[in-house]
Amino acid sequence: MVSVEEALGMILAEARVLPSEMVPLLDAPGRILAQDVVASVDIPSVDNSAMDGYALIAADARGATKERAVRFPVRGEIKAGVTGDMPVVTAGCAVRIMTGAPLPRGADAVIQFEDTAEAGGEVLVFREVLKGENIRRTGEDVSRGAVVLSKGALIRSAESGMLASLNYTFVPVSRRPRVAILSTGDEIVDLGPELKSGQIRNSNAYTLHSEVRRYGGDPRYLGIAPDTKAATVSILREALEADVVITTGGVSMGRYDFVTEALEELGVGITIETIRMKPGKPCVFGKKGSTLFFGLPGNPVSTMVSFIQFVRPALLRMMGARRIEKPLVHAVLSEDIKKKTGRTHFVRGLFSVSEGGFSVSTTGPQGSGILRSMSDANCLVIIPEETGNLRAGETVLIQLIEHGEI
Ligand code: AMP
Ligand code: MG
Secondary structure, three states: OEOHHHHHHHHHHHOOOOOEEEEEHHHOOOOEEOOOEEOOOOEOOOOEEOOOEEEEOHHHHOOOOOOOOEEEEEEEEEOOOOOOOOOOOOOOOEEEEOOOOEOOOOOOEEEEHHHEEEEOOEEEEOOOOOOOOOEEOOOOOEOOOOEEEOOOOEOOHHHHHHHHHOOOOEEEEEOOOEEEEEEEOOOEEOOOOOOOOOOEEOOHHHHHHHHHHHOOOEEEEEEEEOOOHHHHHHHHHHHOOOOEEEEEOOOOOOOOOOHHHHHHHOOOEEEEEEEOEEOOOEEEEEEEOOEEEEEEOOOHHHHHHHHHHHHHHHHHHHOOOOOOOOOEEEEEEOOOEOOOOOOEEEEEEEEEEEOOEEEEEEOOOOOOOOOHHHHOOOEEEEEOOOOOOEOOOOEEEEEOOOOOOO
């Protein structure tokens, strides 16, 4: 039996980064960048106006007020998107300019329309202007040669825009891990037929499929293995072609829990069988070749908690992600929690912001079969092995499972 921290360390040590591939930019969000992105151009490419207004020389508007406006002849106009010959700003003159248009030669500031009035070829300027005002400088967003995105970064919306501005139609990302998902158990029934007494709907496969997708993997659901060693071996043999195999159930001490025996027969090197945690104590981890195997417990909450703690970081590591940790923050407990020492507990919690900090309550009954407790939760309260009962008002650590990795 290992601790949660030891288990995670052992698992991450076995996770190898997958090779990269090119994907169209529109498909890149959610993927992990496989190379540094170096800017080949300055953004913006030229000094340009941040406002619709007039380009002028700031010093020429010295002393301007609403009552004592300074008068500038208007020497032409520059629209956004124009190229070729441009009007030039000379002493005491202004050029009408639109947002995003290149700054004309001679000008050192732009005053917005709202602080001016134009009539008869002249513009009245109603206030003083600072040198550099309303000018976006060449390269102020991105300067040529700079590393703007690093290998291992998650591509989100901002990164997509950044890649677009650097003209990346295709993006180098790490390949998605192929993840085979297998449920086990004679009592488990897939969607469709009505349940007979004693049967249980296969919810785990759907939870896991969703989680694998969410963290960038490519899930493949293989169905339900009946509780015989021969069937388990035969389905697992096929499953082991994937980069990662996840099973649920069949790893406890029951007489019909065949997963571990099947793995041994298939030559999977098992390094973890139980972890000092609740829920999720029976949790098998092994490796064959480069394939990682996770035998998650069958109870729906245990499955999901174990996935979040162990499979999620392994998938992210395989994609070369730089950030693999969910944020851990302090929160004040709003109710008592009973706990025995000896295992790390992951209690389903609901946090909210109160008086500038977080407070957290539990989501009610915490049985490992009660998936509602997970569905109602937005965090896990992590209570260390050596900690016993907790009282309302004590500060605990909560893991923000809905938040992105940091
Ligand atoms: P096991 O470790 O195989 O004994 O499974 C423990 C319990 O988890 C079973 O009694 C079921 O109630 C539940 N369980 C196992 N597999 C699934 C599944 N795929 N979907 C929902 N519940 C499951
Ligand atoms: Mg079972």
